[in-house]
Amino acid sequence: MEKKNIDWSNLGFGYIETDKRYVANYKDGKWDDGELISDANIVLNECAGVLQYAQTVFEGLKAYTTEDGRIVTFRPDLNAQRMEDSAKRLEMPVFPKERFVDAVTKTVKANAAWVPPYGSGATLYIRPYMFGSDSVIGVSPANEYQFRVFTTPVGPYFKGGAKPITIKISDFDRAAPHGTGHIKAGLNYAMSLHAIVRAHEEGYAENMYLDAATRTKVEETGGANFIFITKDKKVVTPKSSSILPSITRRSLLYVAKEYLGLETEEREVYLDEVKDFAECGLCGTAAVVSPVGKIVDHGKEICFASGMEEMGPVTKQLYDTLTGIQMGRIEAPEGWIHVI
Ligand code: PLP
Ligand code: COI
Numbered sequence: 001m002e003k004k005n006i007d008w009s010n011l012g013f014g015y016i017e018t019d020k021r022y023v024a025n026y027k028d029g030k031w032d033d034g035e036l037i038s039d040a041n042i043v044l045n046e047c048a049g050v051l052q053y054a055q056t057v058f059e060g061l062k063a064y065t066t067e068d069g070r071i072v073t074f075r076p077d078l079n080a081q082r083m084e085d086s087a088k089r090l091e092m093p094v095f096p097k098e099r100f101v102d103a104v105t106k107t108v109k110a111n112a113a114w115v116p117p118y119g120s121g122a123t124l125y126i127r128p129y130m131f132g133s134d135s136v137i138g139v140s141p142a143n144e145y146q147f148r149v150f151t152t153p154v155g156p157y158f159k160g161g162a163k164p165i166t167i168k169i170s171d172f173d174r175a176a177p178h179g180t181g182h183i184k185a186g187l188n189y190a191m192s193l194h195a196i197v198r199a200h201e202e203g204y205a206e207n208m209y210l211d212a213a214t215r216t217k218v219e220e221t222g223g224a225n226f227i228f229i230t231k232d233k234k235v236v237t238p239k240s241s242s243i244l245p246s247i248t249r250r251s252l253l254y255v256a257k258e259y260l261g262l263e264t265e266e267r268e269v270y271l272d273e274v275k276d277f278a279e280c281g282l283c284g285t286a287a288v289v290s291p292v293g294k295i296v297d298h299g300k301e302i303c304f305a306s307g308m309e310e311m312g313p314v315t316k317q318l319y320d321t322l323t324g325i326q327m328g329r330i331e332a333p334e335g336w337i338h339v340i
Pocket of ligand 2: 287
């Protein structure tokens with residue numbers, strides 16, 4: 001199979017239309033067989049549930065080319081489970097987990113020419129999603145749904161790749177205490193757009209959101225969870241019922257313990273104590289592990305000892321081990337790597 005002629009190493013995090021996408025339709029209480037199609041556009045009724053009341057959930061994972069030339073995805077079963085949780089919270093039908101993994105596999109296979117080569121620094125981002133597709137005018141769930149998967153080749157989420165970023169504490173909240181922060185619903189991202197545009201205008205790469213109830217505890221950013229490293233090399237990550245349970249974060253905690261012999265702690269993290277950490281990073285499928293060099297709290301700077309030039313040493317170890325597992329350089333725990 002011949003790869004597309006793309007300057008893989010200079011890709012940013014943007015949308016490029018690839019050849020095939022998967023679509024399945026839910027009608028009269030059941031999913032149809034689903035198929036791969038070529039048309040990237042969707043025709044919907046003007047009153048579709050997704051357009052009026054934002055009834056949509058999504059996932060994000062990546063396909064990698066390993067050192068020995070296989071195409072693999074990373075823990076897609078966990079994305080399938082999280083999409084089930086998201087769908088239930090928005091009163092949507094569940095797309096069966098085995099079918100989710102099968103749809104991802106078929107879509108990646110059909111777009112194999114778009115999977116960036118090993119060592120290029122790029123990956124194929126996979127976006128499964130589901131939305132209410134029939135008309136809804138009173139506030140209620142739709143009766144018909146589409147489940148889709150498309151792919152797009154991507155480079156680093158933050159400009160500059162592995163360079164530490166500067167973020168700000170947001171004055172806006174991302175999620176309410178008993179709301180939808182823990183699921184991957186489009187509405188959470190719509191909520192964050194005003195805050196991210198403001199942050200970018202002010203020269204920051206991202207926002208740190210605090211807990212909405214007390215505004216004293218660290219939650220997450222618009223698209224990634226936090227990890228902190230203590231001065232004695234413990235990996236600390238915020239516990240909250242209103243952040244997205246990141247698959248990258250769960251994997252990093254395992255890697256820290258089982259591969260690097262580091263202590264880990266998932267607990268409430270107060271903004272007051274952030275200044276005492278040695279390193280800070282963002283973790284997620286898109287972000288991978290992105291170092292944070294500085295956090296600005298209304299003009300007051302919190303600077304990490306790792307500085308603004310490179311990743312902190314423990315963050316780097318975590319990054320190297322995780323990406324080593326994903327790219328097949330390091331042996332993966334049982335069940336983490338799904339060969340396409
Ligand atoms: N938090 C938010 C708000 C996200 O959108 C994402 C991205 O999926 C993450 C965290 C990281 O989750 P994961 O590691 O499963 O990609
Ligand atoms: C992901 O990491 O997959 C996400 O969905 C985050 C998004 C901000 C691109």
